[in-house]
Amino acid sequence: MLLVPCPVCGPKNAAELTYRGETHSRPDPNQATPEEWRSYLYLRDNPAGWLREGWFCSSGCRTFFTLERNTTTGELREPLLPGNKVAGRPISDGTEP
Amino acid sequence: MSNHRIPDAPGQLINRDVPLTFTWNGRRLRGYEGDTIVSALLANGITITGRSMKYHRPRGPLTADYWDPNTTVQVGDEPNVRASHRLLRDGMNVSAQNVWPSLRFDLKSANRLVGRFLTAGFYYKTFMKPAALWPLYARVLGTFAPGGVVDLDAPPPRNDKRYAHPDVVVAGGGPAGMAAALAAAQAGASVMLVEHEHQLGGHLCWGDDTDRAEAARLAHAVRAAGVEVLTDATVTGRYEDNWLAISQRGLPGIDERLIKARAGVLIVAAGTIERPYVFAGNDLPGVMTSGAVRRLITMYGVKPGNRAVVFTANPSGDAAVVALEAAGVTIAAVVDGRLGGNVVAAHGRNRVRRVTLADGRRIDSDLLITAVGWTTPTSLLNMSGDRPVYDPEAARFFPWCPPDNVLATGGLAGDGTTEQLVAHGEATGLLAAARAGVVRHRLQHLTRRAEPVTTPEPAWPADERPPLPHGSHPALFRSTTHGIVDYSEDVSSKDLVQAADEGFDSVELVKRFTTTTMGPSQGKLETVNTVAVLAEARGETIEQVGTTVWRPPYAPISLGALAGRIHEPVRMSSIQPWHEAHGAQPILAGQWIRPNHYGDPESEVRNTRNRVGIIDITPLGKLDLQGPDVPKLLNLLYTNSWNALPQGAVRYGLMCAEDGVVLDDGVTGRLGPEHYLMTTTSSGAATVWNWAENWLQTEHPDWQVHITPVTTGLTSINVAGPDSRQLLERLTNDIDLGPDAFQYMQVRTGTVAGVANCIVWRIGFTGELSYEVHVPSGFGLFVWEQLLVHGQDLGVAPFGLEAQRIMRLEKGHFIVGQDTDGLSKAPVTGLETLLKVEKDDWVGKPEVVWALSRGDGPRIVAVQPTDPTVVPEEAAQIVAAGTNQILGRITSSRFSPTLNRSVCLAQVHPDVATPGTTLTIVLANGTRTTAQVMEHHAHFDPEGSRLRG
Known part of the structure; x- marks a missing residue:
């Protein structure tokens, strides 16, 4: 199991966090075309290599943070503190709906 | 008790002072403390321990260790017990599996005569047509299934789990593993040493006096150094970042424990597994590996036969000759594979009677011992991403390049004397401790502390261990005849050749077609022989054919151990004891237990419509919101406008996800200038809390809002019905309940039944005049009982979830998730007035705007x-x-x-x-x-x- 470095709690088992997937910035809701909005909602790049992804420390400090993970080697880069934009999708406590 | 025991000698693990009684297929037998089931059976002269899966050939001990494919038995209500590993206990009822009607006269062995229908891929060729006969086929095949009997009335197994965080885990307690654990512990690392046998020592346990003395020295030193030693335990899987699954048995009061360990460094010291030899008759009882007889004689004082032919190509075979002679077994012939000798066939019906050698000799014997080489159980390395390579000179696989935090040592890594193995183990242990120190430093560095770790990260220690040599070994896999390759699945070398002839050109396909390596032994004994037979059939080398992939688990784990104990948290309100005492029918709603009704939900409805009812609605999600920017958050999360909510008012709101689908609904009330209470649906409480935090943290970190979940901090009671005002007036003197002073959709704070800091609001989910009272939860039951006492003359009665559901349906109030679903965009509700398209931004707005303009939902x-x-x-x-x-x-x-x-x-x-x-x-x-x-x-x-x- 991946060891995920929460910026507040430190390294924790991935099962103690909620994976939020690839991060996307939110388009302006008043300007976005349906294509742009649905790309934000549904389309993911799924790269083989470095990926910026969102995590939620759901069983700990409840911080939302992003980090960069290499999907082929499992390497992680330093986590980033909250405030980074991630695609808004509802999540329940600890488990995906 | 039998003449199959040899006199007591050093190295024996049995305690002759403690005799044990057990039964084998109903027959009463005796053994000793320290025996395995199989050593006790052999000591009683029992040589057939099971029948093979397809052909029902008689089978006896082959390797006499954990991996023995022929000694799987039923013990009491426990099926599929590995009898060469499981220790004998007094009173055990042991029986053979896969036999009918009895072990010696097995009618299913008629399969032997129809064997030509059961060849490679018979699963895919036979029983296919006509399809209408499938139920019949399934029933017939079911009686031939090789497993034991599951007793559905047996008490459930006792399992638990443990988490561990050792610096170093050593898989394998042989000389190299022990030396590695010792060196790592002496270097300051916390070490866990995991050994699947019941004692440390590995192959030294069945070695000579010097070997056993060294094993005892190391085992003592390891414990003295503070290493945590787990015996009867196996590292069954290695996952990302050295997350290890360890199965541990033999604990008091626990059948099997699953340890989840996060190790800094994993040392794999799994040793080697002796490979059986493929020739005609190689599965007859009496054909054994050299390790089997050395174990049986040295550790259990069992004489496995009377007259032996030994086919040896390595020192283990030579040592078997010495051990057999010492046990009083006549050595009929020693055939040396290093000098070109070979065995061609073993003959006999229920046991070896005669052996044919390549030089034409036919020798009478009841034992045929083979020592033809080793398989390296590299599973944990494969799971770490390594792809071991084949060395034809040594006739076995070796590790290639495992990741930096996984190190191999011992027989897995090379050959050598005990001293060489110990030296390599020590070097490995030191390296592991040093690397684990760097891993620990990194983890500490990643953790925020009052005093941050500022020391620079130490350099990653380089691997400067002198490698163990690769000894030379003749490549002996199959003789000139065909025999069994996979004993568990009854797959012969002929089947593999046939599969190759039929065009299955990849080892992975041959595996699935013939089921070779797919049985309980999972390739430990048969993978390399499979590859060798295929290579020969296709005129290729073993390197060209390659191997199948070793996947977790390394050894079987019971489903019970994976499940562990059931820890299912249950939530209940502070009033739940009252509900239980008053005949409430419980209903499980998410994690909550709540009253569904108290016997007659329809009369509960009538009472509430005509007089007054009270319902415990504590599971209602409640979030305390404070801060100057709460209106901004409400405007973002809800579809309607929240700019002008006066203090003392509540408002209903609808929430969408970004795809415009209805996420939740509820009311939010303004308690103070910057203080709000939000309610959510009961099932949506956690979701909405996470949802709100998500938006605050990721999109609007500049907004000043603090969210506190208070769902269980407040006990919530809805007082509903025409007489609800009259009832509540009797219990409060600081809230003016007058219809004009306290109007519909307003909120007040005050004292209820003497309890201060209650929040009361007027809303109408049931459609009646009603007050939702939120009470500090420590007083919830008290307020509930006060309402009942003071409303007795008004006819107050509790009502449950079912009555509330009827009343809300009479009133046409939809429930999110019941009347909406995962595709229901907000316009489905018909609440157009709440969908404020002119508001600048709210979650899901674009999709709702487009859905409204289409109007087709x-x-x-x-x-x-x-x-x-x-x-x-x-x-x-x-x-x-x-x-x-x-x-x-x-x-x-x-x-x-x-x-x-x-x-x-x-x-x-x-x-x-x-x-x-x-x-x-x-x-x-x-x-x-x-x-x-x-x-x-x-x-x-x-x-x-x-x-x-």
Whole structure:
């Protein structure tokens, strides 16, 4: 199991966090075309290599943070503190709906 | 007790002072403490321990260790016990599996005569046609299934789990593993040493006096150094970042424990597994590996036969000759594979009687011992991403390049004397401790502390261990005859050649076609022989053929151990003991246990409509919101406007996800200038809390809002019914309940039944005049009982979830998740006035705007069946008359005791959502009924005069 470095709690088992997937910035809701909005909602790049992804420390400090993970080697880069934009999708406590 | 024991000698693990009694297929036998089931059986002269899976050939001990494919038995109510590993206990009832009617006279062995129908891929070729006969085939095949018997009445196994965080885990307690554990512990690392046998020592346990002395020295030193030693335990899997699964048995009071360990460094010291030899008759009882007889003689004092032929190509075979002679076994012949000798066939019916050698000699014997080489159990390395390579000179695989935090040592890594193995182990242990130190530093560095770790990260220690040499070994896999390759699955070398002839050109395909390596031994004994036979059949080398992939688990784990104990948290309100004492029928809603009703939900409805009822609604999600920017958050999360909510008011709101689908709903009240209480649906409490935090943290970190979940901090009671005001007036003196002072959709804080800091608001989910009272939870039960005491003359009675559901349906209030689903965009609710498209931004706005402009989404409507007694089932389809074209479905339905007729909500296509439209509903029994779309969602009191009163 991946060891995920929460910026507040430190390294924790991935099962103690909620994976939020690839991060996307939110388009302006008043300007976005349906294509742009649905790309934000549904389309993911799924790269083989470095990926910026969102995590939620759901069983700990409840911080939302992003980090960069290499999907082929499992390497992680330093986590980033909250405030980074991630695609808004509802999540329940600890488990995906 | 039998003449198959040899005299006591150093190295024996049995305690002759403690005799044990057990039964084998009902026969009473004796053994000693320290025996395995198999050593005790052999000591009693029992040589057939099971029947093979397909052909039902008699089978006896082959390797006499954990991996023995022929000694799987039933012990009491426990099936599939590895009898060469499991220690004998007094009173054990042991029986053979896969035999009928008995072990010696097995009728299914007739399969031997029809073997030509059971060859490679028979699963895919036989029993296929005609398909109509499948049930018959399945029944017949079922009686041939090789497993034991599951006793459904047996008490459940006792399992638990443990988490561990050692610096170093060593898998394997042989000389190299022990030396590695010792060196790592002496270097300051916390070390866990995992050994699958019942004692440390590995192959030294069946070695000579010097070997055993060294094993004892190391085992003592390891414990003295503070290493945590787990015996009868196996590292069964290695996952990302050295997350290890360790199965541990033999603990007091626990059948099997699953340890989840996060190790800094994993040392794999799994040793080697002796490979069986492929030749005609190689599965007859009496054919054993050299390790088997050395174990049986040295560790258990068992004489495995009387007259032996030994086929040896390595020192283990030579040592077997010495051990057999010492045990009084006559050595009929020693055939040296290093000098070109070979065995061709073993003959006999239920046991070896004669052996044919390549030089033409035929020798009478009851034992044929083979020592033809080793398989390296590299599973944990494969799971770490390594792809071991084959060394033809040594005739086995070796590690290639495992990741930096996984190190191999011992026989897995090379050959050598005990001293060389120990030296390599020590070097490995030191390296592991040093690397684990760097890993620990990194983890500490990643953790925020009051005093941050500022020391620079130490350099990653380089691997400067001198490698162990690779000894030379003749490549002996198959003789000139064909025999069994996979003993568990009854796959012969002939089957593999046939598969190759049929065009299965990849080892992975051959595996699936023939099922070789797929049985309980999982390739430990047969993978390399499989590859070698295939290579020979195709005129290729072993390197060219490659191997199948070793995957977790390394050794079987019981499902019970994976499940562990059931830890299912249950939530309940502070009033739950009262509910239980008063006959409440419980209902499980998410994690909550709550009263569904107290015996008669319809009378609960009537009492609430006519007089006054109280319901415990504690599971209602409650979030305390404070800060100057709360209105901004509410404007973002809800679809409607929250700019001008006065202090003392509550407002209903609808929440969407970014795809415009309804996420939740509820009311939020303003308690103070910057203080709000938000309620959510009971099931959505956690979701909405995370949701709000998500938006605050990721999109608007500059907003000043603090969210505190108070769902269980407040006990919530809804006091509903025409007399609810009168009841509540008796219990409060600082809240003016007058209809003008405290209006519908307003909130007050004050004292209820003497309890301060209560929050009371007037809303109307049931459609009645009602007050939701939120009480500090320590006083919840008290306030509940006070309401009942002070309302006795008013006829106050509790009502449950079912009565509330009936009343809200009479009132046409939809429930998110019941009347909406994962595709229901906000316009489905018909609450257009709450969808503020002119508001700058709210979650899901674009999708809702587009859905409104299309106007093509389904709508929630109230539906009245033409026959008032018909209550269509929830999820009953609504179709176009005379067709099966689906136009919608019933989402909620009940019989209304208030209106004395059925009441429904439905989601329908907009074309049939107009009031007055006649709908056709298909009931569960297939009949059709009609219904009318009503003008309002509310079947009862559509004007809302009751709740506003």
